[in-house]
Amino acid sequence: MKKDNINQAETLLFVLLVGTLVPLELFCARLAFETLGEVTSSLYFMAVGLNLIFVVLAYRSRALAALGVVILALAIIPYQLFLGDRLVRVQAEASRIVTYAYEERIATGDYPPTLANYAFHDPDVEPFIQSYRVEADGSGFSLYYRVGTETTSHSYRSQTGWSYYPD
DSSP, rough: OOHHHHHHHHHHHHHHHHHHHHHHHHHHHHHHHHHTOHHHHHHHHHHTTTTHHHHHHHOOOOHHHHHHHHHHHHHHHHHHHHHHHHHHHHHHHHHHHHHHHHHHHHHHOOOOOOSSTOOOGGGGGGGGGEEEEEEEEEEOOOEEESSSSTTTTTEEEEEEEEEEEEE
């Protein structure tokens, strides 16, 4: 009787572990689309699928399966949450830069030619602002920034608004 209770407890703990970590992994795989691009995000989704192997393995060894689930979660979740935090911070700074550019245009009649006079609210994100340029005729500006990779860029153009190129 005690062995049945232990097996039920192990099964319940494994289900709770999978039920908690897999949704977090899926969230992080979706977040990877914004931080690392569509190719890497697809790889993350495939990695999350590895949990099916661990579920099958749980019929033989719940402890080994749980270890696999935890290792996979540790490979996915912390880094993506780190990049998610950076995404929020860089996007907030980009919004402030856009506001600054429009305020300068209102005050002076022109968009600022550079960001040299812009005071970063969060100086740690400055390296992730890729470029700021004013159109040659002064009719608009563009701002490009990244989060995880140089090839995955977010942008704002005064003519078209916010956009994103995932890879």
